[in-house]
Amino acid sequence: MNMWRRILSSFIFLIIFSNAFSFELEGLNRPNPLKIDVVKTGPYFGLQKGKYTIFELGIERQWKQIKLKSPSTHAAHFGFNYNFKYNVLGYDIGYWFKQNRLGFTYGATLCMRTDFDESRFGIAPVIGYKLWQFHLQTGYHFLSRSTVFTETNGLFISLRFVIINDRDVDVDRKKKKRKPLFS
Numbered sequence: 708m709n710m711w712r713r714i715l716s717s718f719i720f721l722i723i724f725s726n727a728f729s730f731e732l733e734g735l736n737r738p739n740p741l742k743i744d745v746v747k748t749g750p751y752f753g754l755q756k757g758k759y760t761i762f763e764l765g766i767e768r769q770w771k772q773i774k775l776k777s778p779s780t781h782a783a784h785f786g787f788n789y790n791f792k793y794n795v796l797g798y799d800i801g802y803w804f805k806q807n808r809l810g811f812t813y814g815a816t817l818c819m820r821t822d823f824d825e826s827r828f829g830i831a832p833v834i835g836y837k838l839w840q841f842h843l844q845t846g847y848h849f850l851s852r853s854t855v856f857t858e859t860n861g862l863f864i865s866l867r868f869v870i871i872n873d874r875d876v877d878v879d880r881k882k883k884k885r886k887p888l889f890s
Contacts, residue, residue: 742879743773751842753867755788757860763788765799767869780805780837782814793858795822803844805837812837818848825856831863842867 746768753763765786772779781804788797803814812835820827827850835844845864 744877744879745769745771745773746875746877747771747871748873749869749871751784751786751867751869753842753865755860755863755865757863759790759793759795759858759860761788761790761795761797761860763799763865763867767867769869777807779807780812790858793822795820795858797821797859799831801831801833803833803835811835812842812844814844816846818850820848820850820856820859822856822858825853827851827853827856827859840869840871842869 748768749766751763751765751767755761755763763786765784767782767784769780769782771781781802783800783802785800786798788799789795790797797818797820799816799818801814801816803812805812812833814833814835816831816833818829818831820829829848829850831846831848833844833846835842837843843864843866845862847862848860850859850861
């Protein structure tokens with residue numbers, strides 16, 4: 708047991724010692740010299756459940772900035788959904804963002820629903836949670852009024868799975884200009 712304590716304390720001492728000499732003389736608030744941006748695109752399929760069960764298909768594009776502290780993800784999607792039982796077709800275009808690795812996603816969707824006799828338009832604010840390629844969202848459709856066409860979800864929860872088939876990684880190394888030794 709004593710040997711493990713020595714190894715552990717030596718390891719901790721080496722980490723602290725090496726970090727002490729890694730700081731620059733100009734201060735601790737130096738910019739990150741490496742910037743990594745990832746753009747991912749792919750189709751999604753999902754299931755929306757509320758008063759009615761609706762199947763979803765579409766495409767999503769995600770922009771992610773990879774950082775150690777507070778990485779952010781933004782995404783836009785376009786898709787359609789269909790309720791087979793009541794013959795209702797819908798189109799959605801939306802946006803969501805996520806501010807850190809374990810946080811919630813926040814967004815909104817512009818939507819159109821039709822039963823092929825009447826159409827309704829609206830907006831749906833959404834909140835969700837994204838884990839790997841699964842995205843669970845809940846929200847409420849604020850749709851234009853109709854007394855005849857009511858076979859569409861108001862309050863809903865949806866689960867989508869995105870299949871990433873295109874990934875573009877952009878690494879930008881910022882080189883610092885060094886002052887000459889003798890000016």
